Amino acid sequence: MSEIEIPRIDAQALLAGDEAVVEQVRVAAREIGFLTLHNTPIPVADIQEVFDTYRAFFLLPAAQKEAVNMARTGSNRGWGAAGSEQVDPDANPDYKQVFDSGFEVEGSELATYAPNLWPEDPEDFRIVVENYYARALAFSGELLEAIVGGIGEDSNYFRAQFEQPMALMRGNYYPPRPASAGAKDFGIATHTDYGCLTLLAMDGTPGLEVRKRGGGWIPVSAPVGEYVVNFGEMLEMWTEKRVVATPHRVIGGDAERMSLPLFFNPSAQTNVAPIGSGEVIHAVDHLQKRFDETYLHLKDKS
Ligand SMILES: O=C(O)CCC(=O)C(=O)O
Numbered sequence: 417m418s419e420i421e422i423p424r425i426d427a428q429a430l431l432a433g434d435e436a437v438v439e440q441v442r443v444a445a446r447e448i449g450f451l452t453l454h455n456t457p458i459p460v461a462d463i464q465e466v467f468d469t470y471r472a473f474f475l476l477p478a479a480q481k482e483a484v485n486m487a488r489t490g491s492n493r494g495w496g497a498a499g500s501e502q503v504d505p506d507a508n509p510d511y512k513q514v515f516d517s518g519f520e521v522e523g524s525e526l527a528t529y530a531p532n533l534w535p536e537d538p539e540d541f542r543i544v545v546e547n548y549y550a551r552a553l554a555f556s557g558e559l560l561e562a563i564v565g566g567i568g569e570d571s572n573y574f575r576a577q578f579e580q581p582m583a584l585m586r587g588n589y590y591p592p593r594p595a596s597a598g599a600k601d602f603g604i605a606t607h608t609d610y611g612c613l614t615l616l617a618m619d620g621t622p623g624l625e626v627r628k629r630g631g632g633w634i635p636v637s638a639p640v641g642e643y644v645v646n647f648g649e650m651l652e653m654w655t656e657k658r659v660v661a662t663p664h665r666v667i668g669g670d671a672e673r674m675s676l677p678l679f680f681n682p683s684a685q686t687n688v689a690p691i692g693s694g695e696v697i698h699a700v701d702h703l704q705k706r707f708d709e710t711y712l713h714l715k716d717k718s
Pocket residue numbers: 586588604609616618623624664665666674675677
């Protein structure tokens with residue numbers, strides 16, 4: 417059997433509708449669930465600034481990060497300490513730390529649209545993260561439109577389902593793997609992403625592994641300025657597996673590592689059941705269920 421490789425795609429060519437590139441993406445979406453992107457609209461220096469800003473936050477003393485601890489809220493907004501999320505029930509809670517912010521809808525009662533929490537320190541944290549988030553959100557929308565168009569779906573229909581996207585911007589901080597870590601300890605344990613498309617920036621340090629269909633793992637990495645893109649459970653359902661959500665994990669190693677996923681999820685009331693099936697599965701119900709299953713502060717509530 418030939419070794420599956422994660423395709424490396426020219427983002428501008430994809431957005432321009434280059435036939436050969438769209439075909440490569442179609443195969444990647446159906447058979448692998450992962451691809452990497454270069455030649456993107458977001459400059460390296462800007463992404464580096466975002467990494468530096470999150471890192472400065474993560475390196476603050478825990479007592480300072482406590483002020484924005486998401487466990488104080490019923491939503492995934494703010495700092496998630498090590499051990500605050502368990503993505504695989506057969507593994508221990510992840511040892512990564514996170515910082516989450518997302519799309520806000522004023523007056524909404526949905527936790528997925530809750531107001532963000534911002535730290536006082538670093539001073540420019542909010543502005544840097546919000547600026548990057550706006551660009552990453554726009555880029556994710558263009559990518560998804562090109563990809564669903566590529567698999568023969570109506571891209572205008574899809575676009576209309578993202579008017580109030582339950583988008584979540586996350587900083588992942590992986591300290592060096594703790595000396596006490598055992599076989600059930602991971603930076604992030606094996607999981608599939610919950611939504612549609614994940615636009616994942618990473619700092620160039622290896623660590624991400626993608627599960628192969630036939631068993632085993634493929635390491636995937638990207639320098640700052642390039643992206644890893646993968647697909648989530650909702651898009652897999654919606655497209656009846658013409659786009660697949662592939663399990664992945666980070667065991668972690670001796671080096672500190674960071675990654676910045678933008679989870680691009682549709683508007684709350686979008687029906688993500690298989691197109692034409694007559695079933696109804698609202699995006700918010702799937703997403704909130706998965707959050708409730710994985711965040712320890714939400715599990716405790718139920
Ligand atoms: O850190 C990474 O490369 C992957 C992170 C990830 O899978 C996630 O946050 O869902």
